[in-house]
Amino acid sequence: MAYDLRVRFRPLVLCYHAVSTHWNDPLAVDAVTLRRQLRLLLRAGLRPGDGDDVLANRRRSFHVTFDDAYRNFAAALPVLQDLRVRGSVFVCTELASDGRAFHVPELEGRVGDAADELLTMPWQTLRELAAQGIEIGSHTVSHPHLPELGDAELRHELVDSREEIEARLGRPCRFLAYPYGDNDARVRVAARRAGYIAAYTLRAGWRGADPFALSRVDIYRRDRLSRFLAKVSPAGRPAAGALHAIRRRSGAPGS
Numbered sequence: 620m621a622y623d624l625r626v627r628f629r630p631l632v633l634c635y636h637a638v639s640t641h642w643n644d645p646l647a648v649d650a651v652t653l654r655r656q657l658r659l660l661l662r663a664g665l666r667p668g669d670g671d672d673v674l675a676n677r678r679r680s681f682h683v684t685f686d687d688a689y690r691n692f693a694a695a696l697p698v699l700q701d702l703r704v705r706g707s708v709f710v711c712t713e714l715a716s717d718g719r720a721f722h723v724p725e726l727e728g729r730v731g732d733a734a735d736e737l738l739t740m741p742w743q744t745l746r747e748l749a750a751q752g753i754e755i756g757s758h759t760v761s762h763p764h765l766p767e768l769g770d771a772e773l774r775h776e777l778v779d780s781r782e783e784i785e786a787r788l789g790r791p792c793r794f795l796a797y798p799y800g801d802n803d804a805r806v807r808v809a810a811r812r813a814g815y816i817a818a819y820t821l822r823a824g825w826r827g828a829d830p831f832a833l834s835r836v837d838i839y840r841r842d843r844l845s846r847f848l849a850k851v852s853p854a855g856r857p858a859a860g861a862l863h864a865i866r867r868r869s870g871a872p873g874s
Contacts, residue, residue, distance in 0.1 A: 630673045631665065631681040631851055634796075634821060634835040638685075638695040642733035645839040650694040656838070656847055657683065657702050667704040670754055670794050674817055674830055684709065684819065684835060686758055686796055687721050688745070690738045696748070708748060709758035709796040709819075712780045714739040715787070723762055742787045749788050756794035757781050757815070765797060765806045773806065777813035794818065800835075807831040 633656075637647040648656075660681050661667070668680035683699065685692055688710035699706045714721060718741035720734065730737060740748075749755050759765070759776040768776065777795065784792040793816045797806070800821030810818045810831050817830040821837050836850050 630668065630677055631660070632673055632819065632833065632835040633681065633683050633851070634819070634837040635683065635685050635695070636687055637689045637691050637736055639689075639691045639733070639736045640694075642691075642730075642736040643840075644729055644733070645841060647691075647736065647840055648838060648842075649840075650698055652840075653695055654698045654702070655844075657698065657704055659844075659848070660851070661702060661704075667702070669705040670707060670756075670817065673833060682707070684796065687711065687762075688715065688740045688758070689721065689736065690718065690740050690744070691736055692740065692748075696751075696753075699753075700751075705752065705754075707754040707756055707794060708740075708745070709756045709794075710740070710745060710784065711758045711760065711762045712783045713760050715742050715745060717741060718744070721762075746788055749790060754794065755784060755788055755790075755792065756796060757784055757792055758796050759798055762798040764799060764801050766801055766803045770809075773809050774813070777809055777815075781814055797821075800837075802832065 635648055635653070637644070638650055638653060639647040640649045664679060666680045668677055668682050670682060672680045673682050683704055684707045685695065686709045688708050692708060695706070711721070718739050720737040721739050722737065726737070745755050757777070757780040760780045761776065763776060765773060765776065781792045795810050795815045795818040797818060797820050802818070802820055807818070807829065817833055819833045819835050822832070822834050838847065838850070842850060
């Protein structure tokens with residue numbers, strides 16, 4: 620089946636997690652596949668952009684984001700640099716103090732002998748990335764399901780993470796990525812009040828009227844060529860949203 624990406628559509632934002640050859644998990648895309656996927660977008664005439672381009676609703680642009688700030692982002696950085704593609708990394712601040720392993724209940728029993736692949740980047744590495752043009756955003760303090768929190772806990776996760784990133788990196792923390800993509804009206808209001816200019820979810824479909832519900836297409840290890848093209852095409856984005864909803868109901872992790 621042929622797919623034609625040479626059509627006009629709103630900014631495409633991709634959501635990746637780990638970049639690893641060794642961790643055979645849905646969250647881990649290897650660097651060769653990442654390069655192939657981004658080159659496909661470039662060959663289709665899409666222009667790489669950043670978060671500001673997403674907010675500006677730049678047509679035929681795409682932006683690449685990475686949740687959880689795994690150390691194996693080091694495998695993705697040369698790909699982005701070689702292709703001149705801009706990226707954003709979203710960090711959980713309680714992990715960055717010592718670069719400890721990312722752990723959520725949804726990953727229980729899935730690590731095997733690849734435990735090192737869950738190590739996250741410490742502040743020094745994040746500072747170096749920021750100096751190279753990678754935007755560092757908040758993925759909250761501890762990666763909770765935000766709609767389940769009380770108001771005080773929600774404020775802590777959103778405000779304290781942003782303030783620590785700014786203090787540690789010496790630059791504004793402008794963007795938030797909701798853990799698991801989970802948000803509701805209360806969470807979006809809290810994100811705005813916390814001082815962000817925009818926030819990403821994982822739901823499909825352009826919602827340009829609300830910068831605190833910016834959609835992303837989540838990409839996984841099983842997304843081979845045809846599936847990847849279907850997910851990133853304008854017609855495929857609603858289907859990607861439905862697949863994400865099914866995964867969430869079945870207990871599979873999001874971001």
